[in-house]
Amino acid sequence: GAxxxxxxxxxxxxxxxDVALRCDPISxxxxxxxxxxxxxxxxxxxxxFQNEAQLDKSGLPSDRFFAERPEGSVSTLKIQRTQQxxxxxYLCASSLGSSGGLSYNEQFFGPxxxxxxx
Amino acid sequence: xxxxxxxxxxxxxxxxxxxxxxxxxxxxxxxxxFWYRQYSGKSPELIMSIYSNGDKxxxxxxxxLNKASQYVSLLIRDSQPSDSATYLCAVHRDTGRRALTFGSxxxxxxxx
Numbered sequence: 001g002a003x004x005x006x007x008x009x010x011x012x013x014x015x016x017x018d019v020a021l022r023c024d025p026i027s028x029x030x031x032x033x034x035x036x037x038x039x040x041x042x043x044x045x046x047x048x049f050q051n052e053a054q055l056d057k058s059g060l061p062s063d064r065f066f067a068e069r070p071e072g073s074v075s076t077l078k079i080q081r082t083q084q085x086x087x088x089x090y091l092c093a094s095s096l097g098s099s100g101g102l103s104y105n106e107q108f109f110g111p112x113x114x115x116x117x118x
Numbered sequence: 119x120x121x122x123x124x125x126x127x128x129x130x131x132x133x134x135x136x137x138x139x140x141x142x143x144x145x146x147x148x149x150x151x152f153w154y155r156q157y158s159g160k161s162p163e164l165i166m167s168i169y170s171n172g173d174k175x176x177x178x179x180x181x182x183l184n185k186a187s188q189y190v191s192l193l194i195r196d197s198q199p200s201d202s203a204t205y206l207c208a209v210h211r212d213t214g215r216r217a218l219t220f221g222s223x224x225x226x227x228x229x230x
Contacts, residue, residue: 033218040126041222042208043220044220045218102212105212107152
């Protein structure tokens with residue numbers, strides 16, 4: 001079946017602009033995660049959804065970052081008033097969820113959105 | 119101390135050799151352990167998961183877990199140039215926080 005998809009793949013924004021990044025998870029996956037990856041580093045957690053509920057947003061770096069998943073499927077990560085330090089690859093991952101044993105926690109990543117803020 | 123530690127490398131091995139990648143973690147509540155492969159400019163791809171102490175083999179890959187020592191490793195047998203990538207170790211608590219915690223990755227270079 002289809003994997004996780006993300007759009008756009010590349011986004012260039014001027015400092016101060018708002019951006020919206022979209023994630024379409026694997027069909028049937030209950031859990032959805034957003035990560036931020038800087039060059040040469042592992043992905044860093046931003047936020048987590050179980051269905052439409054945002055259960056953990058402890059990784060969001062500031063109140064300029066906002067995420068939603070209103071119908072429990074597609075998710076959008078919005079960054080307001082972008083800053084240069086927001087430049088990174090934003091990765092979305094999904095998993096079946098935690099109700100079926102440990103293997104349900106396996107997370108599958110989309111191709112990412114590379115954001116460059118000028 | 120970082121929660122998940124990996125040697126950044128590069129680890130260079132000749133084609134056909136065994137590549138050994140290591141990872142240590144600090145959270146004793148970790149229950150699930152994953153290895154992801156990431157090619158340059160691409161996203162992480164799940165290659166192995168391991169949940170209990172011991173070895174788990176899948177083709178040329180073997181994951182090893184020792185919870186007492188808080189250590190997980192990945193062996194790649196008969197290394198191929200196509201295995202050249204960054205390998206990310208990730209751990210998961212299963213309770214509480216649901217996110218994966220990643221190491222910074224080890225860059226593997228397989229020399230033809």
